[in-house]
Amino acid sequence: MAHGGKMLELCFGVADMARTTFTVSPMDQVLGGLAGAGHSCVSGSIRRDRWWRRVRPLVPLEAAPLLDLINASPAGIPDFLCTEGGPGLRSLGDELDAMLATPDVRIRADLDFYGDQPGLPPIVRQLREEGARALRPVAEAARAVFRSCLAPDWSDIQRRLGADIARRSRTAADTGTGTMLADLQPRAHWHGDDVLRLPTAWDAHWELGGRGAELRPNLFLHTLTGQSDKGRAAVLMYPGCSGPQPAAAPDTDGLALLLGPSRARAVRAVGQGPCTTAALATRLSLSPATASAHATALRAAGIIATQREGRQVRHELTPLGHDLLLHNPARP
Template sequence: MLTLRFGVADVANTRFVISPLDHLLTGAARQEVHDCLGLRRDRWWRDVRRHVPHRAAPLLDLVNASTAGVPKFMGADVDATRRLLADELDAVLDVPQHTFEQDLAMFGSEAELPTALARLLDGGTRSLRQITDSAWALFQSCLAPDWPDIRRLLEADIAQRSRTVARAGVGAMLGELHPRAVWRDEGVLQCTIADWDGSFDLGGRGLELRPNYFLQNGIGLLLAEDRPTLLVHPVGAHPTEGPARPARPAAVDGLAGVIGPARARVLRVIGSGPCSTTELAQHMGVTPPSASVHAAALRSAGLITTQRQGREVRHALTDVGHDLLHDNPELPVSV
């Protein structure tokens, strides 16, 4: 059991934060590696996994490299309670080299690091650009359509807990977060987390509460000496919550009415980066001949080019194809 010790300043500095990056990390996590997820995440992943771009691989590898979680620098210290993903990713890119190395060292010596973490260490902070680009690609392809509805549920959760604070105080609200978090009148929050034991003084920096839609079977903590401690907790049940998973908008692709939904998806896949016919087929969940037919139609329309490289051909956008995607975004999303 880990005991978080609060002072008066810590109670005053307890606040809620909505983090798109948190949801991207938990959404990318596998249940067999991180057992605190739940059915919401599983249902969401089954729905979107066919849309996962190849560019998302570095983030997926990092998230699932260790059962201990992700490095602390992925916690994104951004001074805003309703955060933009772009700002969170910029904060990751700004991590100092010494902090970067310290956070990775928590996973063991260099010889013991999981492959994804060792690769990251070898590349230094410059390699973080690949991680943030991967995160952005995964968000745009998979999480962006659902994010407005998820954020609505997070805001409802925060509103309900804020009413508890107004009625009964911060302690009462903290005591209702989760069965594994118990508030004591002496000003401590006792958190039951596997392999965690001891006591930690928040030091006046406060506590940052991050409700998470995908997290259902536990809580998560990120202790910090120079910033507020982070506590990630599940979203509570609300009468207005609606379906277990937020409904995906019926029309998410403005191109579908022009070139058809299948070829609109093909164009967007190629727009995320040049790819071979085999890669295109794998991403679309179709056979290579079917992917080749779609690519030929887009090539005839002047939207893509195809060049042979060795034994394979690779498809890339033309300027016309790029402009068409730019002028027809899938769905306006404010993150």
């Protein structure tokens, strides 16, 4: 995943438009969080800087191999750290299993951009010499960082990235996939009917070849980055939650002002993940009848959707519900 130019050109065909998907990657959040200011894709990211100041004392010693590998060069990071996956939400375990299965020949090829520059960390030499065997401490580092620094906030991160995807999916449905793609980066634009030009920190021209693109929102990025390998969809990691976020007074819960405290709590409870009425009642410490009344009101307002599953119903947030939580985060 290289940085270092001015414009990325993506050549889309009809099949590429149809095969463009969204993915939430836990590993991407680890990489974006650990990348230092030397990487242009996070340089200037206020969200990343604030997060790093908060979690830096929590970073475990086991993180060293991954920290060193990510920040060994401002030119980028090895592509094998960004594994291929399907659309939707992925698990960190699945991503790390895929990384550990990387062939030795690819590992060494992905390290070529480091060259022989002086001062490279030991992990680069170990990976060159040992291949996949040396990836074990890198995988354990990612697990340790996620557990210590991201897991406590993961449900909120998922919600924020999910709201970003929902907003962009609505744009694609309302005005077309092309409009949505051009909104991934400021000053992005279409050149002709099939070439999307994205201002980035490097120059490249990618022929997507009918494989499409995998769009992966990242909480910590300031500008778009990505990678393209033959035989798989191009990966574009873009700044998630990049829409306008109205400021609110620190001691004000805008959602409670809008809906009332009880209904606001119910929205946040559903935001923890799809749930039955009984599960919603448990989350809120209320009777099932009261939880059902809240669900009925929120469904009527278009904030949640309800589907029947056998003898039960399942509630989940609508795009409107996601947007309300995105712009009204829970107060400590």
